[in-house]
Amino acid sequence: MTTSTASARRDEELEAVQVLRVHGYDVPDVQALARDQRAFAIRVRDRDLALAPGAHLRSRCVGLGAGSFTNVHTLTLDLEAVRVQVHSRTDAFHLPDLVSGSSLAAVSGSFAFISDDPAYQPAEPCLDFCCRDGTVISAPTATKPALFVRDGQPAIEPLPARGTLTLGGQPYRWAGSKEPGPPPGPAAPLLVYGAANCQIRYRDHPRTGFLRHVDRPSNVTPLSAPAVDYVVNGDPERGLLVSQIRPGGGSDLFSGRFILRAHRPVADVALGTPVKITEIAGHEAGALASGISLGPSVADAADGLTGAYDASLGKSPFHNTRHARTLIVVRGGQRCCRYSTAPPARTPSAAPPPARPPNSARPTALTPATSTTSTAVPPRRSPTGVPGGPAWSAACTTCDGRPPLRSRSAGRD
Secondary structure (H helix, E strand, O other): OOOOOHHHHHHHHHHHHHHHHHOOOOOOOHHHHHHOOHHHOOOOOOEEEEEEOOEEEEEEEEEEEOOEEEEEEEEEEEOOOEEEEEEEOOOOEEHHHHOOOOEEEEEEOOOEOOOOOOOOOOOOOEOOOEEEOOEEEEOOOOOEEEEEEEOOEEEEEEEOOEEEEEEOOEEEEEEEOOOOOOOOOOOOOEEEEOHHHOOOEEEEEOOOEEEEEOOHHHOEOOOOOOOEEEEEEEEOOOEEEEEEEEEOOOOEOOOOOEEEEEOOOOOOOOOOOEEEEEEEOOEEHHHEEEEEEOOOOHHHHHOOOOOOOOOOOOOOOOOOOOOOOEEEEEEOOEEEEEEEOOOOOOOOOOOOOOOOOOOOOOOOOEEOOEEEEEEEOOOOOOOOOOOOOOOOEEEOOOOOOOOOOEEEOOOOO
């Protein structure tokens, strides 16, 4: 029997509204935010904060003219004093939970699957490339930049969707299914499909305005009589395995971490056959500690080269135009992350909210699947990081053992 959850849901909404009001946001109810986000258009106070040696936070309000503005938060990390890693999981988690012990900061934001249908979710929510705990758990369907940690250092590079893998111990080439490639044939590589091949749709809803969903019957690999789909599942502990074999295609795109499409049956492959990504575009998979696909570079976005960011992402969560709000730069010995709150155009010139006591209630953000975390390590030289820091969770014990500074706010790309 299905019981009503309306009263419990209403209690949660009232609590959320109360927390927002504590932070100075005049929100009448949660549903109002889907229609108008101007309640968040409050100018931040200028702030420069040293979170720890090698980690600096800077917050500024930037005027855009005609009464518009955006709040910009920049975090700058000295990579000789701070470690960076990518954290991801298949289930949801609260961002502030990552900030403990020596962890300095965490920010959500990646291309992960988001819909309003909890009954139909992909086995792997991270779209395209994902390396988790030293194992490449999801291969890319299209060429995109990626943030990855290799030999203890973060890097951002274009990651072409091609490489090698072993299937039952035998080596094969693979390529992303969205990449231009050779026609089917004996020498063609295995094609990678996954949740990134889905198409987000929208339908009206009387309570929230709209719902994001995926049409299950059409969310399958293309049909092809001679082809065979090998659905791959598993995790870093058990490794990747073939969990389904489907001749002729038509595999549910959400049924595995990714799907390998062969143009004809692969010899000696059965259920339970081990799969291992060994190389991605020249990068040895064994040298990668963690990583995720990112959005386009600023230059590519300016030139309109955003074809890889397609219907699998849908539109903005607010159903209008998607605006980039997070910039990540790795250069020299520093990593810089800049987050803009991007309030609606022509926002009122509201004053900043009054200062809050240190232990006042603070909202949390639920990440879709991934985040990046920064962890303090003993510096090998005197840190020289410049001020900076976005709206990230931050809590750390500094390298010299002083009590942690705490700043709990979370941004979403």
